[in-house]
Amino acid sequence: MKLKNAILVYLVLIVLTSCSTKHYQKVDDGIIVDLEHPESNQTGKLYLGVLGENIVHVSATPEKEFPKDSSLIIVADTQSVPFTVNEEKNTVVLETAKLKVIVSIVDGTIQYKDKAGKTILAESEGGGRSFTPIEVEGTQGYTIRQIFESPEDESFYGLGQHQADEFNYKGKSEELFQYNTKVSVPFIVSNKNYGLLWDSYSLSRFGDSRPYGPLNSVFKLYDKKGAIGALTGTYTAPENGGMQIVRDEPTIFFEDIKSVKNLPKDFPLKNADVSYEGEIEASETGKFQFTLYYAGYIKLYLDNKLVVPERWRTAWNPNSYKFTMNMEKGKRVPLHIEWKPDGGVSYCGLRARKPQLAEEKDNQVWWSEMNKKLDYYFVYGESMDEIIKGYRTLTGKSQIMPKWVMGYWQSRERYKTQDEILTALKQFRERKFPIDNIVMDWSHWEEDQWGSHEFDKARFPDPKGMVDSIHAMNGKMMISIWPKFYSNTEHFKEFNDKGWMYQQALKDSIRDWVGTGHMGSFYDAYSAGARKLFWEQIYEHYYPLNIDAWWMDASEPNILDCTDMDYRKALQGPTALGPSTEYFNTYALMNAEAIYNGQRDVAPNKRVFLLTRSGFAGLQRYSTATWSGDIGTRWEDMKAQISAGLNFAVSGIPYWTMDIGGFCVEDRYVSAQLHYDQTGNENADYKEWRELNTRWHQFGAFAPLYRSHGQFPFREPWEIAPEGHPAYESILYYAHLRYKLMPYIYTLAGKTYFDDYTIMRPLVMDFPTDKKVENVSDQFMFGPSIMVCPVYRYGARDREVYLPKGSNWYDFYTGDMLQGGQEMTAEAPYGRLPLFIPEGAIIPVGPAIQYTDEKPAETITLYVYGGKDGNFTLYEDEGVNYNYEEGNYSNIPFVYNEAKGTLTIGQREGGFEGMLKNRNFKVVFVNKDNPKAFGDDAPGKTVDYTGEELTIELTDLGKG
Incomplete structure (x- = not known):
């Protein structure tokens, strides 16, 4: 009996001890949860930080301690927000005035509920997290993935600005990297009353964690005669006597300067007719995802249906287009691609993915290549505006832009002389066409002096007088500044001497496209000292001219066009903070900080304005707008800008613009302009060109910023059509309407702040x-x-x-x-x-x-x-x-x-x-x-x- 009593007392003591053991540690701004029995490289420790009644920061690591690092995008100070913590069964429950966050102490799964107990968002069973060790350049980190459950009727918006003309990302996927025409912002807003900010700077994916693979890794391929193993590629050059090459194509992957060398050697691609034909056979039944990469004209037929109607993009700046197809296991499906390259070097590719992994299908998936730990921010809100407010609480207020920025901007690629830019602005004033800003684009320096920040005196004899003249005509001038420096400039040497210049382009003797080709590279914007020097050079050379705004071009950074991902990383690193693999997407943010902080230091009460070709979460705090890059001049390109601009806006950055009319011009429009100049006759192509620009201006007048820019044909309204022509009159009408609406528009600008x-x-x-x-x-x-x-x-x-x-x-x-x-x-x-x-x-x-x-x-x-x-x-x-x-x-x-x-x-x-x-x-x-x-x-x-x-x-x- 005594033994039984002793055992009973012992068991009671064990139970009491177990019940008194806390599985969490409460800290000033939240809790740290230690999971009971984590497996290797799985979540061992969780941190939940309370940054507001409706904002929670989650960090996860498989390590025993969190790494000591800081966020590049988060600027919010920890607020003193009341919260309570309790243990309930196998969970820890953290509550604020608006949220109830439940954490499993067994596997770390987190659920977010409102005060009424309704689930807002839940991580997948088991936490939905994975950590795979990765080491780059001696730095260790993790490739990470996070899966959240997603109901069938959920919708997702945001992710920045992309060109596939996709809007609601539910059931879709997007690869997040920076590229000319592509701006990735890892923030989504759901129609289920929350937003999620993914704090990673590396190559990331939303919706599907897998990359697209070459065709022969996804399907069995058959050529047009039925032989297994490849498609049939036929290359015909009508302008070269009908020269023809027919060969097997085990993949269609000619997407970068390395893989394009696998196209037929010594074959004249420009204006050639290329076809890829055969059949593909799936090894399973389900929805397959495809991405088509193209420069030149392209069509794609699948299962004898025109799946991709004709699309076009200039040879030096390819585009991609995504589509899906339901396929049956073992069924051979005809595939036919018609491609007409329009450059001596051109690009084409078709890659695919098998049906989505079961654990990811229909869920919300985030994947990133390299992080020290997993970080995300959950923002609850009863409206999308409230969610975006939470995002800006985390990443910074959007500044009110100078009022003149809300007016019309005229640009072209490019005003080559001082007389050209002044004459253009003078014509606006003489024609009574409203305008506020005229833009000085690239190459205003001497040909071999990129990065000198000095005007070519032969073409711009009096830069200060030029800017003064623009101001005298009640205009403003924005100037193009690149983070690029030719190696023979003094500015390059200043950076290089301090170790602040990326070296790979120099090691590989890369020459650009200007003149005979010149060598240079980009500065390392991740170094605080380099950012300070970048501004000092601008302040010394440009600022005394009283220039009004700064155009930060190629800020992806685009050191070399059309490179594969690995070489892009090599070109833009290592950075001062670590490998470029880890800091792949945030260059534009750091570059904008350099100019914003620099100008506010020297002129604290003069509004800064920056326009950048790339961006990231937090860009809005640097008074920076983004434009959609060097898009094409096609109707499908115009349409894609609508969804691109809307998703960029939902990404929390309110100022966005585009090249009205498109930047890269089809040859037929150039020929039509030249024909019109010679004959005065409006042929069919020129008629379409005028209508395209008219419709684009009608749309552009209601973008946050109203801006026309592009290559030849010139984009001044009278260059598009003469006064009295319906194109000119419509453009003039909407320009006047924009200005009449200025009290309304400027109020909206105030509301952004x-x-x-x-x-x-x-x-x-x-x-x-x-x-x-x-x-x-x-x-x-x-x-x-x-x-x-x-x-x-x-x-x-x-x-x-x-x-x-x-x-x-x-x-x-x-x-x-x-x-x-x-x-x-x-x-x-x-x-x-x-x-x-x-x-x-x-x-x-x-x-x-x-x-x-x-x-x-x-x-x-x-x-x-x-x-x-x-x-x-x-x-x-x-x-x-x-x-x-x-x-x-x-x-x-x-x-x-x-x-x-x-x-x-x-x-x-x-x-x-x-x-x-x-x-x-x-x-x-x-x-x-x-x-x-x-x-x-x-x-x-x-x-x-x-x-x-x-x-x-x-x-x-x-x-x-």
């Missing part, structure tokens, strides 16, 4: 309960009050439009009310794109101006659209400085009451130097019974406003 607002908005942001908008990628809201529906098909004079539920809509051009929740065919004559206004909208419209600060908006027309209550707050400040950070700005609230039929113009709040204390508001009221088209002659009522509240009766306003 004060409210963490997003200017270019996919419909899912504003109509989240309407399931139909989750996949609408070709319409968007420009702010809260204008729905833009670009036209992107040649010859189209109407287009299908969806009017979201939750509002009725007004036709911008007629004022007619249309019922929400319907699909309709909207008229789209040559000169107009469909625009619609939701009920309750209030749009402030200023006077016609030629540049943003030409004159104060002493009279603002307020268009008020009835049908439901509405409000809008007009934001104003000094437009050029950072005084808004100190509270020097004003807000004037407008509130429309549908039941009372009144508009209240509220008391002005705040003030700033130069503010208009008295002004007029002309109120134009539009409702179902009182349609009015947008225009200068719309009838309304004008009231004097002195800053005090006043109310206007709208019931009978404007009738008759």
Whole structure:
């Protein structure tokens, strides 16, 4: 009996001891959880940091301790946010005022729930994490993967800006790296009320952790005669006497300067006809994923269907296109590719992936090549705006851009002389075509002096006088600056002497495409000293000219076009922080920091503006916008910019632009321009060129930044078409409209800072309960009050439009009310794109101006659209400085009451130097019974406003 009692006491003591053992350690900002029995290279330790009531930072490592490193993208200070921690069964539960985060102490699986207990997001069973050791250049790390469960009706948006014309990434995948035309930002927003920021700087993948493989690693191949082992490649050169080569192709992989050497030797590719034919046989049944890489003209047929209609891209800047195909095990499917290269060196490739791994299928998957540990940030929000606000809490506020940035920019590749750029701006002023900014692109230096930051005196005899002349014409000038330096320049030597210049390009004697070819490389932007020196060189050479803004080109960094991934890493490393494999994607962020911090140090109250060809999470804090790179001049390229811009906006960086008209030009358009110059006749290609540019301008006028740029043919509006031509008149109309909308647009710019607002908005942001908008990628809201529906098909004079539920809509051009929740065919004559206004909208419209600060908006027309209550707050400040950070700005609230039929113009709040204390508001009221088209002659009522509240009766306003 005594023995039994002793055993009982012993067991009780064990139970009590076990129950009193905590599986977590509480720290100031969260908890550290030690898992019970982790396997080798699996999660052993978890950290959950509370950065806000709705923000949680998760770190995981298989090591005994977390590595001591810091984030390049996170700037948020740890907030003192109350939270509680408890153990419940085999879990640790961390709670804030908005979240309940449950962690399994067995395998580390994390679930995120709202306070009502509804699951927002859950890691896959077992934690969904894997760590695979990797060592690069003596540095050890892990290749990491994280899987989250994803319900069937989930949608994902963000990931930066890509060119495959994909919008909702549910069930899709994207490889995240930087490339000309491709900007990767590892942040997604879900329609399930959360966002996820993946803190990795290496090559990453979303949606599928596997790379695409060569065809012969995925399928059995058969040539066009049925023999197993390869496709049939046929190369015909009509311009060389019909020369022809037929050969076996075990893969179609000619995608970089290394693999392209496997094309037939000494065969003249330019304008050749190339075909790849045969059959492919799958070893399993399911959905196979393909990626087609191309330069020149290409079509692809699969199973005797045209799967990829003709696409084109210039020879030096290939593009890729993704598609899927359901295939049956053992069934041979015909494959036929028609390729017409248009360069002496050209690229083509087709790679594929088998059906997705079972554990990844339909889930949210993140993969990165090299990290010290696994890091991500979970952001909960009841709206997409709230989620993006959380993202900017983590990565930094978006600055208010200088007001002139909201106007029109003109650029070309390139103004070759001082006289060319001044003459162009002078013509804008003489033609009364509004403009704020004209751009000096690359090669304004002497041919062999790239990186000298000095103008070629033969072509630009007086750079300071040139900039002064631009300012005298009430313009601004942005200049192109590259992180690239020829080895014979003094600036190169300054970097190189300190070990701040990447060496691989020099070791390999790489010469660029300029003249006879010159050697150089890029500086290491990961070194704080190098960033400081980069700014010092700019400050010494460019800054005294009073240049207004900085164009940071090739910031991927693009040291050499068309290289394979391994060689790209070799060219851009090792970095000051570690191997380029680990820091592959963040060069543009570090490069932007150099200029932003540099200018704010020397001119603390002059707004910085940067435009960069690449970007990453956090870019917005450096007053930086991104453009979509050297895109092609095709209708499919224009359409792809809509979804690209929308996903970039959801990625948390609000300022985005594109080369209106496209950068890389098809030869047929060049020939058409030359034919027109010689004959004055508009042939079929030139007619299409004009319509393409017209439609692109109509869309571009409603992008966050409105900018035209490209190669020959020139892009000044009168170069596209003469005055009186419908193309010119339409471009002029939308340029004037952009400027009249400046009070509205600049208010949106203010909201990006004060409210963490997003200017270019996919419909899912504003109509989240309407399931139909989750996949609408070709319409968007420009702010809260204008729905833009670009036209992107040649010859189209109407287009299908969806009017979201939750509002009725007004036709911008007629004022007619249309019922929400319907699909309709909207008229789209040559000169107009469909625009619609939701009920309750209030749009402030200023006077016609030629540049943003030409004159104060002493009279603002307020268009008020009835049908439901509405409000809008007009934001104003000094437009050029950072005084808004100190509270020097004003807000004037407008509130429309549908039941009372009144508009209240509220008391002005705040003030700033130069503010208009008295002004007029002309109120134009539009409702179902009182349609009015947008225009200068719309009838309304004008009231004097002195800053005090006043109310206007709208019931009978404007009738008759």
